[in-house]
Amino acid sequence: MSKDTFYVTTPIYYPNDKLHIGHTYTTTAADTIARFKELQGYEVKFLTGSDEHGQKIERAASEAGVSPKQYVDRIVDSFKELWDLLEADYDVFLRTTSAKHQQVVQHIFKKVYEQGDIYKDKYEGWYCTPCESFWLERHLEKGKCPDCQRETEWVEEESYFFKMSKYEEQLLEHIENNPEFIQPETRKKEMINFIKDGLEDLCVSRTTFDWGIPVPIDEEHVIYVWFDALSNYVTGAGYLSDEEEFNKFWPADVHIVGKDILRFHTIIWPIILMAAGLELPERVFGHGFLTVEGGKMSKSKGNVVDPVKLVEDFGVDAVRYYLMREVAFGTDGSYSTEAFIKRLNADLANDLGNLLNRTVAMVDQYFEGVVPELGPTTDYDEDLKATAQKELQAMEANMAELQFSRALENLWTFIRRTNKYIDETTPWVLAKEEDKKAELGTVLYNLLEALRIIAIALKPFLPVAPQKIWTQLGIESSIEEQSWEDALQWGLLTAGIEIQSGEPLFPRVDIEEYFANQVESEAAEEEDSEVETVEQDLISFGDFQELDLRVAEIVEAEEIAGSDKLLKLQVSLGEEQRQVVAGISNYYQPDELLGKQVLMVTNLEPAEIFGVESRGMILAASNDDEELVLTTIDREIETGSKVT
Ligand code: MSP
Numbered sequence: 001m002s003k004d005t006f007y008v009t010t011p012i013y014y015p016n017d018k019l020h021i022g023h024t025y026t027t028t029a030a031d032t033i034a035r036f037k038e039l040q041g042y043e044v045k046f047l048t049g050s051d052e053h054g055q056k057i058e059r060a061a062s063e064a065g066v067s068p069k070q071y072v073d074r075i076v077d078s079f080k081e082l083w084d085l086l087e088a089d090y091d092v093f094l095r096t097t098s099a100k101h102q103q104v105v106q107h108i109f110k111k112v113y114e115q116g117d118i119y120k121d122k123y124e125g126w127y128c129t130p131c132e133s134f135w136l137e138r139h140l141e142k143g144k145c146p147d148c149q150r151e152t153e154w155v156e157e158e159s160y161f162f163k164m165s166k167y168e169e170q171l172l173e174h175i176e177n178n179p180e181f182i183q184p185e186t187r188k189k190e191m192i193n194f195i196k197d198g199l200e201d202l203c204v205s206r207t208t209f210d211w212g213i214p215v216p217i218d219e220e221h222v223i224y225v226w227f228d229a230l231s232n233y234v235t236g237a238g239y240l241s242d243e244e245e246f247n248k249f250w251p252a253d254v255h256i257v258g259k260d261i262l263r264f265h266t267i268i269w270p271i272i273l274m275a276a277g278l279e280l281p282e283r284v285f286g287h288g289f290l291t292v293e294g295g296k297m298s299k300s301k302g303n304v305v306d307p308v309k310l311v312e313d314f315g316v317d318a319v320r321y322y323l324m325r326e327v328a329f330g331t332d333g334s335y336s337t338e339a340f341i342k343r344l345n346a347d348l349a350n351d352l353g354n355l356l357n358r359t360v361a362m363v364d365q366y367f368e369g370v371v372p373e374l375g376p377t378t379d380y381d382e383d384l385k386a387t388a389q390k391e392l393q394a395m396e397a398n399m400a401e402l403q404f405s406r407a408l409e410n411l412w413t414f415i416r417r418t419n420k421y422i423d424e425t426t427p428w429v430l431a432k433e434e435d436k437k438a439e440l441g442t443v444l445y446n447l448l449e450a451l452r453i454i455a456i457a458l459k460p461f462l463p464v465a466p467q468k469i470w471t472q473l474g475i476e477s478s479i480e481e482q483s484w485e486d487a488l489q490w491g492l493l494t495a496g497i498e499i500q501s502g503e504p505l506f507p508r509v510d511i512e513e514y515f516a517n518q519v520e521s522e523a524a525e526e527e528d529s530e531v532e533t534v535e536q537d538l539i540s541f542g543d544f545q546e547l548d549l550r551v552a553e554i555v556e557a558e559e560i561a562g563s564d565k566l567l568k569l570q571v572s573l574g575e576e577q578r579q580v581v582a583g584i585s586n587y588y589q590p591d592e593l594l595g596k597q598v599l600m601v602t603n604l605e606p607a608e609i610f611g612v613e614s615r616g617m618i619l620a621a622s623n624d625d626e627e628l629v630l631t632t633i634d635r636e637i638e639t640g641s642k643v644t
Contacts, residue, residue, distance in 0.1 A: 001489070001618040002140065002391075003192045004041070004042055004043060005042060005043045005044070005045070005249055006034070006037040006043070006253050007044075007045045007046075007237060007249040007250070007251075007252040007253050007254075008029050008030050008033055008034050008037075008045075008046050008252070008253060008254050009030065009043070009047040009048070009236070009239070009252055009254075009255050009256065010026050010030045010048040010253075010256055010257075011026065011049065011050065011235050011255075011256075011257050011258070012049035012050055012051040012094055012229060012232050013050055013056075013079060014051050014052075014056060014057065014058040014074040014446055015050045015051075015052055015057065015071075015075035015076050015079065015278075015644060016075070016129065016217070017060075017075070017299075018075070018078060018306075019052075019078075019079060020081055020297060020304045020305055020306065020307065020630070021304075021305040021306070021307050021310070021323075021335060022258070022290050022297060024082070024086060024323065025285065025287070025290055026256055026257070026258060026324050027048060027083060027086065028086065028088065028320050028323045028324060029089050029287065029323075029324065029329065029402070029404060030048070030088075030256045031086070031087075031088040031089060031099065032044065032320070032324055032404060032460045032461055033091070033128075033254070033256075033399065033402060033404075033460070034089065035089070035451075035459060035460035036460035036484075037293060039456070039460060039482075039484045040390060040458055040483070040484045041139040041484070041485075044091070044249075045091050045092065045116070045249050046089065046090045046091050046092070046094070046235040047090065047091065047092040047093075047094055047232075047233065047237075048083065048090045048093060048234055049087070049092070049093050049094030049096070049236070050072065050075075050076045050079060050095050050096065051225070051228075051229040051232070052068075052072045052096045052097045052210060052292065053077070053094055053096055053097070053209050053211055053213065053222070053225050053228055053229075054211065054214040054263075055129050055132065055206070055208075055209050055211070055225075056129050056132060057071070057072060057211060058210075058211035058610070059129070059211050060608045061211075061609065062563060062565070062566060062581075062583070062609050063565060063583060065371070065581065065582065065583045065614075065617065066607055066609070067607030067608050067609060067614075068279040068608075069097065069605055069606070070314060072097065076095065076321075077578050080306065082307060082327065084383075085306065085307075085308060085311050085314060085316065086311065086319070087316055087319065087463035087464075089369070090154065092236040094232045094235060094236040095613075096213075096228055096229060096232055096292070097109050098298065099608055100235055100237075100240075101228075101231070101232060101235040102232055102242055103240060104235040104239055104240050105213050105216075105227065105231045105235075106213060106216040106223075106225055106230050106320060106471050107240060108212075108227075108231055108272065108276045108630060109204070109215060109223055109227065110122070110216045110217065111217055111276055111277075112162065112272070112275045112276060113160070113385055113494035115275070116163075117162060117163045117166065117275045117307070117390055118160050118161065118162050118163070118204065119160065119161055119163070120158065120159070120160050120161070120218075121158075121159065121160075121161050122156070122157070122158050122159065123155060123156070123158075123159040123161075123203045123258055124154075124155070124156045124414060125137070125154075125203075126140060126153070126154060126155070126485065127152060127154075127155040127239060128145035128147070128148065128150060128152045128440060129153065129378065130148055130150050131145055131260075131433075132146070132224075132225045132226060132574040133145070133146050133147065133226070133264075133385065134203050134530050136200060138359060139154060140210060144247075147260060148260075151328050155208070156438050157206065157207050157208065158207060158210055158221075159203045159204070159205050159207070159221070160203070160204050160205040160215060160221060160273075160335075161201040161202065161203055161217075162201060162202045162203075162204045162227070162272075162275075162413075163201050164199040164200065164201055164202045164267075164268070164271050165198070165199050165200065165201055166199075166308065167199075167274050168195060168199050168276065169404075170274060171195060171267065171270055171274070172192070172195055172196070172606060174270065174280060174486070175191070175192060175195075178280075178282075180283050181266070181280070181281075181282070181283060181284065181329070181401075181592060182262070182283075182284055182286075183283060183284070183285045183286070184285070184286070184330035184340060186330070187259060187262055187286045187603050191262065191266045191353065192265065192595060192639055193266065193584075194263060195267060196254070199267070199422055200237060202224075203397055204223060204224040204227045204323070205218075205221035205222065205224055205225060206222055206223050206225055207220055207222075207224070208303075208562070209557045209562075209611075210611055211221075212224075212225060212228065213228050214417060220279075220555065224362075226264055226268060227272065227583060230264065230265070230268060230269040230272060231253055231272070232245070233255065233269075233281070234250060234273075234278065235285075237250045237252070237271030237348055238250075240279075240549075241566065242278075246395070249281040250278070250279060251278075251280060251281050251282055252281040252282065253282050253283065254281070254282065254364075254402070255281050255283070255284045255285070255289075256285050256287065256402075257284065257285070257286055258286065258287060258288075258289060258291060259288060260289070260503055262284065262286030262426050263288075265284045266286075266580060269281075269284075272390060275501065275510075280351055280533075285329075286356050287329050287330055287331075288327065288329075288331045288333060288402055289463065289612070290305075290327070290332075290333055290334070290335045291332060291333070291335070292305060292334065292335050292336075293334065293336070295381040296333055298315065298350055301638075303524070305335055307319060310340070310524060313514075314340070314341075314344060314509070315464065315506075316461065316463060316464060317348070317461075317462040317464050317506075318348060318506065319343045319466050320463070321343070321344075321347070321348060321408070321461060321567055322340050322343050324341075324345070324404040324405060324408060324461055325347070325404070325405055325408045325409075326339065326340075326343065326403065326405070328403070328404050328405050328406070329403055329404050329405060330570075333386050337514075337515075337591060338511060341511050341514060343592060344508060344509060345504065345508050347412060348505070348506040349464075349504075349505075349506040349508045349567060350508075350510075351412060351415050351416055351419060351509065352415055352454070352505065352506070353466075353504050353505040354419070354507045354550060355415060355418055355419050355422075355447075355450075355451065355595050356451060356469055356472060356505055357450060357504055359447040359451060360443065360499055360501045360502075361424075361432075361501065362428075362444055362447075363444050363448065363499050364425055364499070364501055365431075366427070366431050366440060366444065367441070369446065369486075369498050369499050369500075369501070370439030370496060370497070370498055370499075371444075371445065371448055371474070371493060371494070371495050371496060371498075372440070372442075372444050372493040372495050373438075373441050373445065373447045373496075374443050374446070374491070374495070375438030375440075375441045375442040375443055375444055375445075376439060376442060377455045378389070378425075378439075378442075380421055380425055381423050381446055383421075383632055384417060384418065384421050384450065385490050386455055387414055387417045388414055388450065388490060389488070390415075391413050391414040392409040392410070392411075392414070392431075392453070392487060392488055393488075394406075394407075394410045395407045395410040395457065396484070397508070398410060399460075400597070404461075407471070409563065410462065411454065411457050411458070413449055413571070414450070414453075414454070418450040418451075418604045419448070421443075421446070421450075422443075422447065426495070427440055428442045428593070430443065430444055434464050445493070446475060448493055448499070449490065449491065449492075449493045451469055452492065452493050453485065453487045453490070454469070454476065454480045455469040455470050455473070456479070456483075456484070456486055456487035456494060457484075459479070459482070459627040464597065465505050465506075466479055467479050468502065468504070468505055470604060471500060471502065471593065472499060472500055472501060472502045473493070473499055473556055474497045474499040474500050475493070475497065475498050476497070479512035481509075489537070512591055546603075547603065548601065548602045548603035548642070549599060549600070549601055549602070549619075549642065549643035549644075550573055550600055550640055550641065550642055551597055551598075551599065551600075551637055551638070551641045551643065552571040552572065552573055552578075552597070552598055552599070552600040552602075552616075552618070552639065552640075553571060553572045553596070553597050553598075553639040554569055554570075554571050554593045554594060554595065554596050554598060555570050555571060555572050555577070555594065555595075555603075556569065556570035556594070557569050557570075557588075557590035557591070557593040557594060559590065560581070560610050560612055563585075563610050564577045564586070565583040565584075565586060566581050566582065566583055566585060566587055566592075566609065566610055566612075567578075567581070567582050567585045567588070568581055568612050568630060569581070569582055569593070569618065571598075571600065571601065572630060572639050572640075573600075573639065573640045574638065574639045574640025574641075575640060576640075578602070578615050578616055579612070579613060579614065579615060580614050580615060580616045580617065580618055581609040581612050581614035581618075581622075582601070582618045584618075584620060584628060584630070586628070587627070587628045590632070595637065597632060597639065598618050598619070598630050598631060598632055598633060599619045599631045599632075599633070599643055600616050600617065600619065601616055601617045601619065602616045603616075604616055604617050618630065619631045
């Protein structure tokens, strides 16, 4: 029985920061293949989500002075906004903090423990918090994490261990018997070598922080974040919650991930599944990284490319097209705004946009906007038709291999062939001769038909333009209903319908003008921030009144073990005493705070920060983290007084 479902996933991203163009790249690829499979008639499930536990998130939250949950909630909203903007049409947004997921992770952990594949011991070794990854001494590169080149920390703690080594042979066998399992081929060898080097048992629990799913048999421990995160793919398919759905979609057809986390997906994840008695995904594809000017994107270098700005400046279609077209899927590629604009102008504005404009204008001019009948044909017509068939078949084969860029090349070969067909058949010459009306009809019919096919084939890549082309072609049935089959057939357009000429699809962007405007707006922004006239959203007086601001006196202050920034304070509000956590230890010694009267927001939701309860927030003025001073009052006043 042939399979008619398709399950594709992105990594679930860490909500410790805003997402950038690199994350957008993965999600766009997953959405594109999901849409393509849908077009082919598959029932598709597309999962994305957020990986919310672990030390990295706990630290980021404590630095921001809020609880981990409050912290991730805000960032997860921004993920969803980005995916909406990109029109990434996911079916499941999996949050690892959901109860359903917690149940799955605990169930798998317990099962594997009970069958003797998890045991308790002591972990001593290196840990990379940004990657949430354990390393052996021999793996480190000059003491740093071999994946991200950042500092690692020495960790010594009691832990549960997962017997990865037991499954080594079984995994190697699986990889050998399933040549499609790890892709691309170049990365497969790297993974095989890693396994052959010998797998150590994996530490799967932590005790030095609490932001995680508790180990079901030992509440002192939380489950190692990768064990938790990877299991998301089965939770999202319905494991333990919807058996029918799970049987329908599991195993996943493809996990799309970046090369940075291929190891977790092709070694740890399959072994967890083997131990849990579940099937392995069909394929894991580790794509390359987008770099900027040949280097890694990073906040400290200030070269992080914001997808939101790109969409605002150039539209969602152009961003998605560029991402899927510019770099072969599997290899690294460099992002540049200049290359982006060049692609937009050459491929979208010129090749595609002009084809539509010229065609529609000629149909208006020569046939009063009515789609003509197909008349006598020539070799040019046959060749155009044959090119459509050939390129669409090649496109289909490339999509099966996730070769997005090549698939778009195929489609553009057809688009360019169609433009050439105009030059070959010279409709403007035919139009001058009365007895050539039928031939002219053939040319314009074929051009419109080519555009019909192009619009359908573009659907997986561009969420906006295909509908616009459709509207201009004047076809009544919705483009939503069109299938890949409809693109493969030549001649489905009906003569006699009325086209509707419209705006150009992709206006050309002048590169120099664009950069000049950028420089100008950056300068204006800088000026604004210098004089501090940044425009703000105004709040009403009522909103302000909702804040309960009070004068508080600090009566006790102490450091929080394990944190670099936080102090635990006991404050008096007159009638009541409260505990709050404040991120001020780089600027104040505990002793100098005693007796100080400060301002405090008292009606903030309680939060747990670094395991310490915090009920309120002390106010301070800060200057981009370089300086921080507490807000105090001008003269002494009764503690607990309201600030209005
Ligand atoms: N939370 C883990 C994944 C758990 S999956 C069970 C994680 N999250 S992440 O937020 O760091 O996202 C990593 C992924 O983002 C990469 O694997 C890749 O898909 C994408 N990218 C991040 N930076 C990238 C580039 N510069 N270029 C291309 N993709 C990149 O790891």
